[in-house]
Amino acid sequence: MTDAAVKQVTFHVRRFEPGVDRAPHWESHAIPLTPGMTVLDGLWKLKELSAPSLAWRSSCRMGICGSCGMLINGRPRLACNTQISELGTDVVAVAPLPNFAIIKDLVPDLRPMFETHRELMPYLIRDDVAEQDDPTLEYWQSPHELEHYLQFSYCIKCGCCMAACPTVATDPQYAGPMPLGQAQRYNTDSRDGGFAERKEVLSGGSGPWRCHFAGECSQVCPKGVDPAKAIQLMKRELVSDLLRMRKRRDPAPVVQPPKGPRREEIPAAPPRTAGEA
Amino acid sequence: MASRAHPNRLGIKGWVAGGRWGFARYMYTLHRLTGLGLLAYFVMHIFVTSTRAIGPESWEQAMEIVSGPLFAFGEYLVFAAFVFHALNGIRLGAIELGFAVGVPIEPVYPYETSVGRTQRLAKAVLMIAFVVAVWGGLDFFIWK
């Protein structure tokens, strides 16, 4: 590193070693702050200098993979997306995301969230299974229809929203902002026909009725997904469906093959690398 | 295999540990508290006012019990709670039925969220609630 240290910062990290510790405890370390250092960089420095056994989850270090969500100075954030200098203090307190069990140190057990995610069927549901398994063409979708769900599709499943939500804090049955946001993302996809199926789950006690717009999820979401918006729009859809005021729409068809002359000698697609031929 | 993971759900602490992040959280907490207060008052209110079905004596008797400055103040609190709960209820209705949150947008940094979008609404609710509550206070205590 050519960058000289600017100053020392103190890291308080909440540590927990399964099978050894009865409860998590705080540990403090000082590390030199270099320009541009993120909390994730700081953790690596810490591991290098004084806490070799410290565990956390990270991968892309650029806010894409969703691994490094943690509680930083009391707020759920991505460690890789948070500059230490932007925290405005020389003390950085890092704890695992609340509302998830702690596997070790800063590693939360996100499995319950992913199980709920799956229960809400986060994929296109359609009748034309053959076309879905072996696409011949693409499904028709206008740029305008894309905008109906694009924002929600930026979710990286980091779990920050789940850690911030007051309902998730007490109610493990509540699906939570991430899975609900994703259910809405598919419900509003013009290629999807699964509203009726998801509705069965969403109308129950784990659905959006447990959300009271405390807004925390959207405040902390590092990707601007705004799950609170998705959830309120979802309630609107579900209620208007109950009142029989919801417009029915069929899932988008495959596009018609273009008419007119086609280019000759279209290169063949490369061989399949997955699935059966 | 039994999980050796340590539970870390915030529990009821997670309901009130707000304010660190946002405005909407205060409104949420206040809405719950006023709601509980109003329900408690309402149940009491049903019993107190039902004395009218028995006759004027029992009605006067009941009114006797619930008169006095302490009850007047309590009633005023109920009035103020109702004003907040009603106005915030309108706000929540507009939001939770998806009318005030806007349409999905392209998330470009710095992100604009539905929470930020509806903050003006929240402030308006607080302001009107405050004005009506003060007005009601005058009506309760001064102009009587």
Next chain:
Amino acid sequence: MRDRTLWTWHIGAGLVILVLLGLHMTIMHLNATLGLVGVGSDEPIAWENVAARAGSIFFTVTYVLLLGAALFHGFYGFRNILMELSPGRTLRTIINVGLSLVGVALFVFGTWAALAAPGAASMGG
């Protein structure tokens, strides 16, 4: 009944309460303000005024409507809070049945009071 239905009724009841309780509060508590525009009575809780309202079909109907809407709205909200405390299966049933019973009992009692009041009023004069 599923939560979606209950929640929708919750919103609907809220709307009813907004109108009726707004009216109720204005009549009962903003009487000084109403006095400024020359309507309302100075003593809404005086017996003759109570008796007069009890004899009016409009007030009787709105009282019963308000009673039902407010009980449902209030108890559903309370149930929300209890449910979010994540009670176990049995406790959930107890909450559901218990709150419904209490709600219905209060509704019956309040309706009886509203319907019996005119009789008491004519008796007491």
